[in-house]
Amino acid sequence: MKLKFISLLACTIGLVTSCNKPAETNADGKPETKSRGTIGVSLLTLDNPFFKVIGDNITAEGKKHGYETTVLSADKDGAKQGNQVKDFIVQKVSAIVLSPCDSKSIIPVIQEANAAGIPVFTVDIPCNEPGVKIVTQVATDNYGGGKEAGKAMIEALGEAGGKIAILHFKQAESCILRVKGFTEIINEYNATGKAKIEIVTEMESGGAKDGGYRAAEDGIQADADLRGIFAINDPAALGARAALEKAGKADQVLIVGFDGQPEGKQAIKDGKIYADPIQFPDQLGIQVAQAIVKHSKGETLPPQTLIPTSLYRKADGMKDPELK
Numbered sequence: 001m002k003l004k005f006i007s008l009l010a011c012t013i014g015l016v017t018s019c020n021k022p023a024e025t026n027a028d029g030k031p032e033t034k035s036r037g038t039i040g041v042s043l044l045t046l047d048n049p050f051f052k053v054i055g056d057n058i059t060a061e062g063k064k065h066g067y068e069t070t071v072l073s074a075d076k077d078g079a080k081q082g083n084q085v086k087d088f089i090v091q092k093v094s095a096i097v098l099s100p101c102d103s104k105s106i107i108p109v110i111q112e113a114n115a116a117g118i119p120v121f122t123v124d125i126p127c128n129e130p131g132v133k134i135v136t137q138v139a140t141d142n143y144g145g146g147k148e149a150g151k152a153m154i155e156a157l158g159e160a161g162g163k164i165a166i167l168h169f170k171q172a173e174s175c176i177l178r179v180k181g182f183t184e185i186i187n188e189y190n191a192t193g194k195a196k197i198e199i200v201t202e203m204e205s206g207g208a209k210d211g212g213y214r215a216a217e218d219g220i221q222a223d224a225d226l227r228g229i230f231a232i233n234d235p236a237a238l239g240a241r242a243a244l245e246k247a248g249k250a251d252q253v254l255i256v257g258f259d260g261q262p263e264g265k266q267a268i269k270d271g272k273i274y275a276d277p278i279q280f281p282d283q284l285g286i287q288v289a290q291a292i293v294k295h296s297k298g299e300t301l302p303p304q305t306l307i308p309t310s311l312y313r314k315a316d317g318m319k320d321p322e323l324k
Contacts (some may be wrong), residue, residue, distance in 0.1 A: 126174070277312075
């Protein structure tokens with residue numbers, strides 16, 4: 001009996017000790033989080049710093065909740081993005097995040113992910129095509145931002161009005177929404193009977209500096225009276241500015257961009273770009289990662305979350321502590 005009592009006492013002490021034992025910690029002294037799998041991320045491009053910020057924030061926020069993250073650049077190539085998604089399916093990732101290169105061509109592989117039971121989320125660029133299941137879409141309010149850009153152009157040109165060009169990237173749904181909002185505001189303004197702002201051309205910029213440069217160069221050669229350019233992102237706007245400087249028309253043509261990347265903000269402060277509706281790519285990354293966590297817990301999510309833009313002018317740049 002005595003031996004049995006001692007044995008029972010030892011077990012009891014062991015159980016109490018085990019219950020009071022501190023949680024396992026990692027090298028930083030923080031509680032170790034059990035791995036919840038991998039988030040596979042395929043973004044439009046990582047050449048644009050905007051998308052790198054999104055990827056970095058998905059990675060950081062996912063890590064807080066026990067996820068590993070693989071972030072890949074689709075390099076604006078729909079076929080390449082499709083192959084990346086197929087690889088994610090083979091790897092049996094826990095979730096897939098896309099900023100689609102082309103919302104239509106990506107349909108079949110999203111359907112493959114749906115069939116495999118892997119939840120699909122989109123960030124920045126939506127996919128509103130029928131036949132696919134997207135858990136939720138986290139994006140900038142691109143349509144609202146386009147309206148802000150239209151208001152900025154009206155403000156920039158003043159009572160004189162004039163001819164303007166749009167530097168587009170028609171491959172991306174987000175840019176289509178920006179141009180839609182911009183055009184609507186310009187049309188509303190023209191209907192008031194004030195000095196007309198005439199959209200004389202839409203040119204493809206590829207959403208890149210070199211494409212913006214070539215498009216702006218073509219625009220000013222085709223129309224010597226051009227007074228304004230709306231570029232759908234900062235790289236295209238900065239490329240356009242370089243073309244204007246080379247042509248000696250930097251003071252004649254005013255640029256409204258979109259994004260609010262550091263280089264774009266600096267150009268606004270320096271008077272090279274008039275204004276930007278700025279986005280918040282860090283919040284896009286954080287919110288899509290949080291959406292993955294909520295979905296994994298069975299929470300119901302809205303079809304989309306839109307993050308408003310904020311119009312950034314030179315006065316904002318002068319007060320911005322992050323700029324030179």
